[in-house]
Amino acid sequence: MSAAATFEELVAEGASVPTTGWDFSWFEGRSTEERPSWGYSKMVMTRMAGVAAALDIQTGWGEVLAEVVAGIPRRPRLVTATESWPPNLAVAATRLQPWGASVLAVADDGDLPVATESFDLVVSRHPTVTRWGEVARVLVPGGTYLAQHVGAGTVG
Secondary structure (H helix, E strand, C coil): CCCCCCHHHHHHHHHHCCCHHHCCHHHCCCCCCCCCCCCHHHHHHHHHCCCCEEEECCCCCCHHHHHHHHCCCCCCCEEEEEECCHHHHHHHHHHHHHHCCEEEECCCCCCCCCCCCCEEEEEECCCCCCCHHHHHHHEEEEEEEEECCCCHHHCC
16 A cells, blocks of 8 residues: 555555454554563463463463463463454464363353362453453462453553
8 A cells, every 4th residue: 555545545455454363464564562561471471380270361362372371381281261252262272272272252241151269370461351250250269360451541
């Protein structure tokens, strides 16, 4: 697209590009971002390395959970993820299959279809909705919830 493209042309071009599995490679060279200095994935790796069961809420296409599980020496015996957006379910399931993780279709504001007190660690990179009661219900006593919440100023 030329530098003189109209707004409508740019919107049409963007709308025509597939983003299945949150593939935004089309933006390379067109946008910038700044990651936080503290590294969410590394924080999750540290905590997940010592747990028996972990749940990733609103996993997206599972890329962060896959990176975490691949980067720890001993994975939890139970790794589960939830996702609400149908196009992401298959992508996440395929990406997480090598680690035996299951991906459950769950509305962002839905109840978690898992047993009470069944996870040592619950994580979520950028939940759109947080069901605090559900998080508390599925955590074992003394369990940990770790998330990177999106704030109003992030346009998230």
